[in-house]
Amino acid sequence: MMVPLAGGPRENQMGGKMRHLLVLFLRCLPCLLFSGVLLMNFPVPLNTTLANCIRGKRVLLICSYNAVFPTFADQYDGLRRGLDSPDTTIDIEFMDAKRFSNPSDIEMFRRHFAYKYINHQPYDLVMTADDAALEFTLKHRSEFFSNIPVVFFGLNNLDLAEKMDAEPMITGVAEMVSISETLELMFQLKPESKNVIAISDSTISGQSDLKTFSETIHNMNRDIKTREPFTHQILDLSHMTWNEFEKALKNLPMDSQVLLLSAYRDSNGEALNFDESLKLINQNLRQPLYHLWKHGLGSGILGGRIISHFEQARKAAEIGHEILCGQSVSDFRVIMKSPNIVTVDHNELVRFGIQESALPEGTAILNRKNSFYQQNRPAVIAASSIIMVLSILVTILTASVKRIKIAERKLEEEKEFMTKSINSIPGIFYVLNSRGRFIRWNENLSLFSGRSNEELAELTAFDLHSPEYHETIRHSIESILLGKSVNVELEAIRANGERPHYFHKASPVINNSELFIVGTAIDITDLKKTTQRLQQSEEKFRRIFESMPEGYILARADGEIVLANPAAARLLGHTCPETMEGLNIGTEFYANIKDREHLLEILKEKGRAPEFEMTFMRHDRSCFIAEASVHLVQDEDTDEFFIEGLFKDVTRRKEDEHKILQMATAIDQAFEGVMITDLKGTITYVNPSFERISGYTSAEIMGKNPRVLSSGKSDRHHHENLWSTISSGLTWVGTLINRHKNGSLYEIRATISPIRDPEGKIVNFVAVNQDITQEKRLENMLYQSQKMEALGTLAGGIAHDFNNILGAITGYTELCMDEVSNQVQATRLLESVMQASHRAEEMVRQILAFSKMKEIEKKPVAMGLLLDEIILFLNATLPKNIEITKNFHITGNRDFVLADSTQIQQVLMNLCTNAGHAMAEKGGTLTIGLSRTSFSPYPGSPENQNEKEWIQLSISDTGPGIGKETLRRIFEPYFTTRINSGGTGLGLAVVHGIIKNHNGEITVESFPGRGTVFHVYLPVDRSDEKIIRTAALPRILPCGTEKILLVDDDEALLDVLRRRLEKLGYNVVATTSPAEALEKIKSELNYFDLLLTDKTMPVMDGFQLVREIRTLGSKIPIILCTGSADSRDSAKIPGLKINDIMTKPVGKNSLACTVRKVLDDAG
Known part of the structure; x- marks a missing residue:
């Protein structure tokens, strides 16, 4: 461009422009003077720089991406340039949303940000870079950024950017990408x-840019021509x-x-x-x-058409700078074009x-190489010199223009500053003329009234208030016009009909001889509401304070009561709280002064005692237990310490707790097991006795169903009846068989009842269980004992009758043998009859022994003979597929033991019977062994350290054997593996007890698949009683001529005895009736020399007959015959003076010797 050195049209144009500017300046001078007057009346800090405005301010920058993102460096440089204050603190948070944009990632950033935010001082300004940061700020604005101005930049979402104009605390710079221009560039190149x-x-x-791209492509193709x-x-x-x-x-x-x-x-x-x-x-x-x-x-x-992130950030920072200096956010509209x-x-x-x-x-x-300057450097230098000279001339010519422009710019800046200052006033500012019309106001008045600036320009102060306030406003204007200031509270009317309250202060101002009314106002609507809520809150808390059930006392550190509520007065026996004020709580109400000393120690150490129990004394000197929450508080104005406490009477609760504790202790210490369940049957409580009975600890059984205890021994209907009974609200009583934790069974007697709440609704069930396993065992033992007693009674009756029959058989046989003594063949046949009778007699004796009809008496017993008798019995009772073998290793008289033969026989019979059961299905061999050993059956047992001699009885079978678990419990009472075949589990337990009572031992060995062997060890008897010599029977039977009264209800036996006695020379009177015998003795008391009577007879037995005879005073010798010996019979003999007892069947030798002996002893 060519510039003339002097004169010419260009200079004339410049001079005309200058003249034009001077004219404009002169024309605007009145306005400037008026503005100066206003500024004098409303001083503002014109000399305070913007940099000083934001000194010490805190700014938070939230970046959408990370610190190494390519745009961040330019954004940060622009931000620093725009704020232009090194003393401003800038904290930066990076969201890194390009890499971590999932909701969970954003939530993690929020939690991390929240932690840091609450531990920092509040921020004065929040700035956001790019879309994700603004969206995060908007979403969590109420949580973190309420009432904090927000300035964004780099925002691609233009729709969101436009919406931000409606937000009074948010503004910024949108990042409008130049997609269409870049596309045009692409097609141009x-x-x-x-x-x-x-x-x-x-x-x-x-996605935002992609949407803009698609819309741009569509629009460009649509408009293409x-x-x-x-x-x-x-x-x-x-x-x-x-x-x-x-x-x-x-x-x-x-x-x-x-x-x-x-x-x-x-x-x-x-x-x-x-x-x-x-x-x-x-x-x-x-x-x-x-x-x-x-x-x-x-x-x-x-x-491409490139966005400058530096300029974006710089512009946003300049806006933020203005906001930090006090300008309203709403003054800045969102900048949409980049x-x-x-x-x-x-x-x-x-x-x-x-x-x-x-x-x-x-x-x-x-990256362009070989620039124009490098190629044409001399020409460029020359041209630059010429341009520099021309520039100096232009500078001189334009100096005056610049001065005018500077003055004009300063005027505009001062005007703008004044406007901003007025708008930055926190409250409402306005200027009225003397008629009450608005001349000037700030934006807060527009916001407060809900009217635009254009509307306010047409209104007066009266238009903003309802008619009832017009008189007040008129009076206020009149007072101001008289030079007075006015302070008044009024209620305005907004454009939408709302009626906010505000506090108004106005004063007169004179400018150019004209009186103006300058006023400020503060919206106190929220303050009024807050005051009203505060009054309501005070009233509410006063009612709570007066009606609360807990007592409240505020006392000085020395104990003087300052304040108390009605509950405290009532609890402490006073008519009203006022009567307590001034009293000393320590001397008046503490029953034990040590409670107060302890409380003061806690307060001194911790400052509070949240749960403290003490005994208070009422006004009438009665006492109660109080639970208190006490705090030490300090008056902020006087720094005086007070003791503040809430307390309540817990005497009744303490008594209830004591009762509950007693009940809980009783349940815990009860011998019966107690279990509580919910309505579904889930166990919620068990006491220690339950743990003892079931084997389960409380921790193991809690939360489970009682079905874990079920043994399966009770049928389904039994349990259904139980649940239906208790579910209907009734109590169920019955027995249950449960399974112990160790697998064993036990039986309980249970009482299960429902537990009801105060409304009568069933909420739980409680079961009280008594372990009756031992009781049932005793019942079974009693039943077994009764059964054996009945069997013994039956056996005794059978033996008696059978002995009578045997007595007749043996008697007649002996008589026949006497008659045919010279006939060898007949004698042999009769001897066979006698042998068979003797075997039958031995069989009856064994039956009587097995049925325990004999009295227990330990005597020397030859085990070989006893085993022979048992083998004889077993041959008749065991199945034919079981072979019995003997394995005796003792000869002579070396097999004696001191024992009760009946009990030892019971032991051996039980062991042999069990062996027979083990081999019943497939058969086998039962081996009975007898030996003498000199070692301990338990070498490691301390009580058997000293060896001694034993008689060893061995009972072995070839059955299937016994398992280890069964073998471990084989001697336990009621343990049996033959439940379905009638086993009671008492046999081996009784065997074990009998052997122990005989100072012996019993062991068992079993080999699965090969059989089982029981070893019984009994101490050897070395006493002289073991030598048993059979007394020689006399060849000539003793005879006599005495008179004998013979009584027996069996006619055949009576006839045999009569014949035998008569054959011996005795004079015999025989009768089958005890009554007839009694009459015979009554008729002649001393006629008979001997009474021989049966024991068991109808109507009157032998003992009754003897008793009647002794009642008559007769001293006749008496021999009692019986078919079964009984220990009770021996007890009766001394009292009735019975001389001897003979057991049927009675042999002729025994009869002759016994009768003769009794007669001789009586003579």
């Missing part, structure tokens, strides 16, 4: 390429992985151009930073690549053969 490829991903900004429409394609990483993206880049058509919108995360969520993704794109792309932002230029991107510049990389132009002439004017070219 390569017009032959009609296909555009857009690259985007799932990030918020990426002079060229052909172009096509477009989208490579969306939200639908492909990085590998798939690489393949797609390689397969793009060569006539395409590519626009990079966003490429940070693929469909799998794998994230790359910008440099990594750009490198991947350049490695696989053969087409020109364009971008909308500066980062990436010089690294493979051709260019100052974007076409920028290209010279290297990429060369790569794709694009000429610089194709670039639009004003394009910035990076």
Whole structure:
């Protein structure tokens, strides 16, 4: 451009402009003077710089991405430049949303931010960079940023940016990408390429830009007139992985151009930073690549109309600077258009053969080599010198213009500053003329009244109030016009009908001889509401204080009561709280002064005693237990300490707790097991006795169903009846068989009842269990004993009758033998009859012994003979498929033991019977062994350290054997493996007891599949009683001639005895009737020399007969005959003076000797 050195039209034009500006200045001078008057009356800090406004302020910057993101450095530099204050604190939080954008990631950032936020001082301004940061701020605004101004920049979401104009505390700079301009640049540089490829991903900004791109393409194709429409394609990483993206880049058509919108995360969520993704794109792309932002230029991107992040941040920071200095956020509208510049990389132009002439004017070219200056340096220097001279001349010519412009700018700045200052006043500011019309006001009046500036310009103060306040306003204006200031509270009317309250202060101001009313007002609507709520709250808490059931006392440190509530007066026996004020709580109400001393120690140490028990004394000197919560408080004004406490009477509760404790202790210590369940049967409580009975600890059984105790021995109907009974509210009583934790069974007598709440609803069930296992065992033993007693009674009766029969048989046989003594063949036959009778007699004796009809008496017993008798009995009772063998290793008289033969016989019979049961199905061999040993059956047993001689009885079988678990419990009472076949579990337990009572031992060995052997060890008897000599029977039977009265109800036996006695020479009178015998003795008391009577007879037995005879005074010798010996018979003999007893069947030798002996002893 050529500039004339002097004169010419240009100079005239400049002079005219200057003159024009001077005229404008003179015309505006009155306005400036008026503004000066106003500024004098309303002083503002004109000399305070903006930098000083924000000194010490705290600014929070929330970045959507991380610190190494390409845009951050430019944004931070622009932010610092715009704030222009080194004393301003800037804290930065990075969301890193490009890589971590899931809701869970954002929530993690929120928690981390919340922790840091609450531990920092509050911020004066919040600034957000890019979309994710603003969206986070909006979402959590009420949590973190309420009443804090927010300034955003770099926002791609234009819809959201436009909405922010409606937010009074939010403004900013939108980042409007130049997509359409960049597309035009692409077609301008390569017009032959009609296909555009857009690259985007799932990030918020990426999707926003993709949406803008699609809309732009559509609009450009719709408005096209002079060229052909172009096509477009989208490579969306939200639908492909990085590998798939690489393949797609390689397969793009060569006539395409590519626009990079966003490429940070693929469909799998794998994230790359910008440099990594750009490198991947350049490695696989053969087409020109364009971008909308500066980062990436010089690294493979051709260019585009580029957004300057520096300018974005700088502009936003300047807005923030103004806000920090007091200007209202609402003064700044959102800046929607970005100052974007076409920028290209010279290297990429060369790569794709694009000429610089194709670039639009004003394009910035990076990496260009051999600049114009370098090629034409001398010419440039010369031209620059000329331009410098011309510039000096222009500077001189324009100096005056600049001075006018500076003055004009200062005037505008002062005016703007005054406006901002007025608008920055926290309350309402206004200027009225003398008629009450609004002359000037700030924005707060518009907001308060709900009217626009245009509406306010047409209104007076009266228009903003209801008619009832007009008189007050008129009086206020009149007072102000008289030079007075007015302070008054009024109620205004907003445009929407609301009636806010405000406090108004106005004063007169004179300007150019005209009186104005300058006023300020504060909206006190919220204050009024708060005051009202405070009054309501005070009233509510006063009612609570007076009606609360707990007593409240506030006392000085020395104990003087300052305040008390009615509950405290009532609890302490006073009529009202006022009568307690001034009393000393320590001397008046503590029953034990040590309680107060202890409380004071706690308060001194901790400052509070939240749960403290003490005994208080009422006004009438009665006492109660109180539970108190006591705190030490300090008066903020006087620094005096007070003791504040709440207390309540817990005497009744303590008594109830004691009763509950007693009940709980009784349940815990009860011998019966107690179990409590809920309505579903889940166990909620058991006492220690339950643990003892069941074997389960409380921890093991709690939370389980009582079914875990079930043994399966009770049928389903039994349990259904139980549940139906207790569910209907009744009590169930019965017995149950449960399984112990160790697997054993036990029986309980249970009483199960429902537990009801105060309304009568069933809430639980309680079961009281008594272990009756031992009781049942005793019952079974009693039953077994009764059964054996009945069997013994039956056996005794049978034996008696059978002995009578045997007596007749043996008697008649002996008589016959006497008659045919000279006939050898007949004698032999009769001897066979006698032998068979003797075997029958022995069988009866064994039956009587087994049925325990004999009295227990330990005598020397020859075990060999006893075993022979048992083997004889077993041969008749065991199945034929069981073979019995003997294995005796004792000879002579060396097998004697001191024992009760009946009990030892019972032991051996039980063991042999068990062995028979074990072999009953398949048969086998039962081996009975007898030996003498001199070692201990338990060598390791301390009580058997000294060896001694034993008679060893061995009972072995070839059955299936016994398992280890069964073998361990084989001697336990009621343990049996033959439940279904009638086993009671008492046999081996009784055997074990009998052997122990005989100072013996019993052991068992078993070999599965081979059989079992029991060894019984009994001490050897060395006494002289073991030598048993059989007394020689006399060859000639003793005879006599005495008179004998013979009584027996069996006629055959009576006849045999009579014949035998008569054959011996005795004079015998025989009768079958005891009554007849008694009459015979009554008739002649001393006639008979001997009475021989049967014991068991109908109507009158032998003992009754003898008793009657002794009652008569007769001293006749008496012999009692019986078919079964009984220990009770022996007890009766001395009292009845019975001389002897003979057991049937009675042999002739025994009869002759016994009768003769009794007669001789009586004579």
